[in-house]
Amino acid sequence: MATVHDVYRKNKPKAFSADRRPSSFEVWSWFFMRISGIILLFLVLIHLYIMHLIGEGVERVDFAFVAARWQNVGWKTFDWTMLFLSLLHGANGLRIIIDDYVASPRKRAAVKTTLYTATGLLLIMGTAVLITFDPRAGA
Amino acid sequence: MAMDGKDMQLAATEIDVRLRLLRFNPERDTEPHFEEYTVKAQPMERLLDCLHKIKWYQDSSLALRRSCAHGICGSDAMVINGENALACKVLVKDLKQPITVEPIRGLPVMKDLIVDMDPFFQGYLAVKPWLITDDHEREPDRERLQSPEDRARYDDTTKCILCAACTTSCPIFWADEEYVGPAAIVNAHRFIFDSRDRGGRERLEILSLKDGAFKCRTAFNCTYACPRGIKVTKAIQEVKQAALFKSL
Numbered sequence A: 001m002a003t004v005h006d007v008y009r010k011n012k013p014k015a016f017s018a019d020r021r022p023s024s025f026e027v028w029s030w031f032f033m034r035i036s037g038i039i040l041l042f043l044v045l046i047h048l049y050i051m052h053l054i055g056e057g058v059e060r061v062d063f064a065f066v067a068a069r070w071q072n073v074g075w076k077t078f079d080w081t082m083l084f085l086s087l088l089h090g091a092n093g094l095r096i097i098i099d100d101y102v103a104s105p106r107k108r109a110a111v112k113t114t115l116y117t118a119t120g121l122l123l124i125m126g127t128a129v130l131i132t133f134d135p136r137a138g139a
Numbered sequence B: 001m002a003m004d005g006k007d008m009q010l011a012a013t014e015i016d017v018r019l020r021l022l023r024f025n026p027e028r029d030t031e032p033h034f035e036e037y038t039v040k041a042q043p044m045e046r047l048l049d050c051l052h053k054i055k056w057y058q059d060s061s062l063a064l065r066r067s068c069a070h071g072i073c074g075s076d077a078m079v080i081n082g083e084n085a086l087a088c089k090v091l092v093k094d095l096k097q098p099i100t101v102e103p104i105r106g107l108p109v110m111k112d113l114i115v116d117m118d119p120f121f122q123g124y125l126a127v128k129p130w131l132i133t134d135d136h137e138r139e140p141d142r143e144r145l146q147s148p149e150d151r152a153r154y155d156d157t158t159k160c161i162l163c164a165a166c167t168t169s170c171p172i173f174w175a176d177e178e179y180v181g182p183a184a185i186v187n188a189h190r191f192i193f194d195s196r197d198r199g200g201r202e203r204l205e206i207l208s209l210k211d212g213a214f215k216c217r218t219a220f221n222c223t224y225a226c227p228r229g230i231k232v233t234k235a236i237q238e239v240k241q242a243a244l245f246k247s248l
Helices: A004-010 A025-053 A063-069 A073-101 A105-132 B005-012 B047-058 B118-126 B148-152 B171-175 B182-192 B200-207 B221-225 B232-247
Strands: B015-023 B033-041 B077-080 B083-086 B099-102 B109-111
Touching (some): A025 A073, A073 A105, A073 B171, B047 B099, B182 B200, B200 B232
Antiparallel strands (some): B015 B033, B077 B083
């Protein structure tokens, strides 16, 4: 027969501990989320307006459209900033949710490794496309 | 508002009160289950009185915590009709029947309405909730004076009675008991913004750690749950702001 103490030992809960090396990573990560959130709000709305609302909307977006747009280094910077901020903002949000809901340390490490790998790959792929894009390739 | 004769008569008339209590006996049960009770009580009686009637006259095996029974000791926080409150501060007349009573969430249930408060108090202790001075070696020869303005700075957070209603209403704490929790941040706030205290920096460093104050996502459940009316989320935001500006 299980006693209160057996149950307690089996379910001994984890708790917050201050016995760790000081780090302000979470402070900066929190601050980054606020700043990137505000910037993304504008970037994404402008992006949606240009890509989906003006003229025939998304129907008119083809290779020539992109090539014309990326002639301008300003739009390239705009797109890269949006790529960079949205990936990091999203990945950091998922990191925090994983910390909340994936309790087992091994599973947590696995899920986070997958997340960071996917984020890194997308960032590298997007950046590579932006840098190496050749507007004459379609001609 | 003063009651007239009719109101007083109504308030003194005993009614049947139906309750559904979430029971769990670790020596017998594998899962908690609801049990129903009916007690006679006056509408102006408190929920705690009904629980006493059950424990004293119907089923003495019911386990619950309570001490002062007047909203100060903070022992009898429970989930009452889905919301965290102190059983000694809620009146029968204000509750929809059957009254559902469950143990506070996010902490392991030991028996019936009694939970293991260890993670809660470990978070509380981690923020060093005591006065830290830089001259504690020396015997103080005069009172540590403080202006009324300086005292007002942290007045709200002195009201905490450590009942855990805020921490156990927090969805972040439900998911992850390693989160330090709103109550601990409130008690850190009480000293961080005390002009006589010198441990503010140290506490802000502790709360800047992973699972510290920055895990708060301003769900506001804590502010809603606090039986002392502390603006918990506001206090947490003030601590975050102080920690951010310390880091900048």
